[in-house]
Amino acid sequence: MSRKATITQKEIVNAAFKITRKEGFEQITSRKLAAQAGCSTQPIFRIYENMDALKIDVYNKAAAYYEDYYNDSAKTHETPFVDLGLAYIGFAQKYPHLFRLLFISEKDKDTKSMYDLVNGSAENVVKEIGKAQSMGAKNAQQLFMHMWIFIHGAACMAVTGDYDLDEAASVEMLESAYKAFGL
Structure with a gap:
């Protein structure tokens, strides 16, 4: 039985937005984003296929x-x-x-x-x-x-x-x- 996801798409977007606001979107790496969101990189890649998909959500925010x-x-x-x-x-x-x-x-x-x-x-x-x-x-x-x-x-x-x-x-x-x- 798989473990229940503990991080949401909204939490990932919020973490990416914080990094973008402080450093710029170009500075986002999966590890930096995981650290900001308080998770491993696995949930990020489960929710987002690539950084371009994440960028769209950060852009909209x-x-x-x-x-x-x-x-x-x-x-x-x-x-x-x-x-x-x-x-x-x-x-x-x-x-x-x-x-x-x-x-x-x-x-x-x-x-x-x-x-x-x-x-x-x-x-x-x-x-x-x-x-x-x-x-x-x-x-x-x-x-x-x-x-x-x-x-x-x-x-x-x-x-x-x-x-x-x-x-x-x-x-x-x-x-x-x-x-x-x-x-």
Whole structure:
């Protein structure tokens, strides 16, 4: 009679997510994952055929984590895209390995586009574009594209440690960019 499994798929994903958040998904080995999950490597290979299958589940957990992070972030600025940008840059600063997994790694059939991740289930981007239109933006979608390239660049700088602006300076920069791109 075989022994009852004591480790679940959810526990393995949670352990892999912890490693990913701290070190990056590329640093996961079966032994490191087993140690984090408190099991041998056998249950990992019983549940996951390979690391690519595990990566999909970790990716989905990271995507949900980003959506929760955005939903919990303050939304206090009148200028469109500022709160969206602050949350995105803040996530990159606080969770650079998760940011890389979600927004910098190659996309495939099992991952979401950057737009889909940022838009989220609450349609965050759609709301911001609508806000820009209601404030008189001539081409709010194009304005979003300009802002997003700018915001993504700032977030990538945050991941590499080259972005050291505090929130007030970030707000000023994002508001200035909005005005300049809106001309």
